[in-house]
Amino acid sequence: MSTHELKTGPLEYRTQEGQMSILGFWIFLGAEVVLFSTLFATYAVLFGRTADAPVPADLFEPGITLVMTFLLLTSSFTCGLAIHQMRAGSLKGLITWLVITLGLGLGFLGFEIYEFIHYAHEGATLQSSSFWSAFFVLAGTHGVHVTLGIGWAVLLIIQLVKRGLTPVTSRKVFVISLYWHFLDVIWIFIFTSVYLIGMVV
Amino acid sequence: MSKNTKHVPVQHIIGFLLSIVLTLLAVWAALGSNLPVAWIIIAIMALAIIQAGIQLFMFMHMTESSSGGGHVPWNMMFHGFVLAAIIVAGSLFTMSFGFHHDHGSHTDHQEESSHQHD
Numbered sequence: 145m146s147t148h149e150l151k152t153g154p155l156e157y158r159t160q161e162g163q164m165s166i167l168g169f170w171i172f173l174g175a176e177v178v179l180f181s182t183l184f185a186t187y188a189v190l191f192g193r194t195a196d197a198p199v200p201a202d203l204f205e206p207g208i209t210l211v212m213t214f215l216l217l218t219s220s221f222t223c224g225l226a227i228h229q230m231r232a233g234s235l236k237g238l239i240t241w242l243v244i245t246l247g248l249g250l251g252f253l254g255f256e257i258y259e260f261i262h263y264a265h266e267g268a269t270l271q272s273s274s275f276w277s278a279f280f281v282l283a284g285t286h287g288v289h290v291t292l293g294i295g296w297a298v299l300l301i302i303q304l305v306k307r308g309l310t311p312v313t314s315r316k317v318f319v320i321s322l323y324w325h326f327l328d329v330i331w332i333f334i335f336t337s338v339y340l341i342g343m344v345v
Numbered sequence: 346m347s348k349n350t351k352h353v354p355v356q357h358i359i360g361f362l363l364s365i366v367l368t369l370l371a372v373w374a375a376l377g378s379n380l381p382v383a384w385i386i387i388a389i390m391a392l393a394i395i396q397a398g399i400q401l402f403m404f405m406h407m408t409e410s411s412s413g414g415g416h417v418p419w420n421m422m423f424h425g426f427v428l429a430a431i432i433v434a435g436s437l438f439t440m441s442f443g444f445h446h447d448h449g450s451h452t453d454h455q456e457e458s459s460h461q462h463d
Contacts, residue, residue: 157416167416174418174425181429185436206376213368221361224404228354325404329397335368336393340375344385 154231156315169319173326180330183285184337187278192345195273198266200342209339212255213331219248220328227321235309238317242301245324249294256287282338286330293323360403367396 150158157163194200223245229237260280263269268276300316307313371389374380380388401407407417 163416167418170416170418171421174421177422177425178428178432181432184429185433188433189436189440191441206372210368210372214365217361217364217368220400220404221357224357224360225354227406228357322405325400328404329400332364332368332393332396332400336371336389340371340389341386344375344382 154314154318155309155311156318159311159315162311162315165315166319166322169322173322176326176330180282180285180333183278183282184333187282187338190274190278192275193273194275197268197272197276200275200279201345203263203266203268204339204342206343208255208259209335212252212259213335215248215252215255216328216331219245219252220325222248223321223324227318230309230314230317233309235304238309239301239304242297242304242317246294246297249290249324253287253290253294256283256290260284279338283334286327286334289327289330293320293327296320296323356403360399363403364396364399367392367399 156166192199222241226238226241226245229241260283263276268279270277270280297320300313300320303313304317371392374388374392375385378385
């Protein structure tokens with residue numbers, strides 16, 4: 145590789161390109177914070193405007209949302225363990241924990257799809273009221289992010305199998321770990337301000 | 346800061362356990378306690394912010410020394426969070442503050458209250 149490559153420290157930070165890619169991804173995450181804040185603001189403003197559709201307190205269930213939360217929290221944890229394995233130089237450990245992370249992410253997605261279909265059957269759809277529009281756009285945007293993250297990680301696992309741990313692949317894995325933890329941050333706020341407050345108010 | 350030279354990722358395990366405890370605490374505060382609604386909302390939002398901090402600092406390597414602080418653009422992230430707070434608080438302040446939209450009670454709110462129910 146290049147002559148500027150460092151000999152110590154985490155693999156993904158050893159090249160200038162790796163450092164700049166990670167910096168750039170943080171800037172992207174800053175923009176994502178603002179994107180989601182507009183959706184949260186819309187949801188908060190339209191809260192309670194359910195028109196003739198069911199009210200959230202009748203549809204939100206503590207059980208399923210708690211299961212979804214724990215699935216995503218655990219997947220964030222296993223993603224952290226994957227990076228820990230990567231830093232320890234274990235390709236096998238990294239791929240194992242990444243696959244577990246993806247499994248948990250798929251589980252989360254499955255529950256979310258089931259939940260949306262259930263709401264639609266109860267008469268709460270994207271078109272039924274401004275409240276439910278805001279809800280589905282907010283939760284749906286998060287769900288789309290999870291879906292994209294899963295596809296992205298699958299492609300990365302293929303690269304890891306083919307190329308092994310290099311400064312480039314480890315940088316890519318580190319960036320997706322940041323993305324995955326960030327999705328958990330967003331979900332914490334959806335869980336709290338949408339589901340918990342929706343069940344209380 | 347970073348524990349990655351150790352065999353066991355202590356920081357991650359602590360962060361994971363803390364986030365589970367905080368989630369259960371928020372659920373209890375919302376559904377199990379008899380606090381006034383305003384206090385519940387303040388309490389669970391505070392718990393959510395603490396949990397977000399756990400993710401950012403304990404999972405996302407924001408402050409590790411071995412990679413030079415994780416190359417986090419602090420000013421950009423701070424800017425992002427400030428904008429998020431302004432957008433959410435500002436929208437609520439301008440659009441919802443002091444306005445009650447109970448479906449049952451139609452007090453004479455001029456003609457605009459009928460539009461708000463759409």
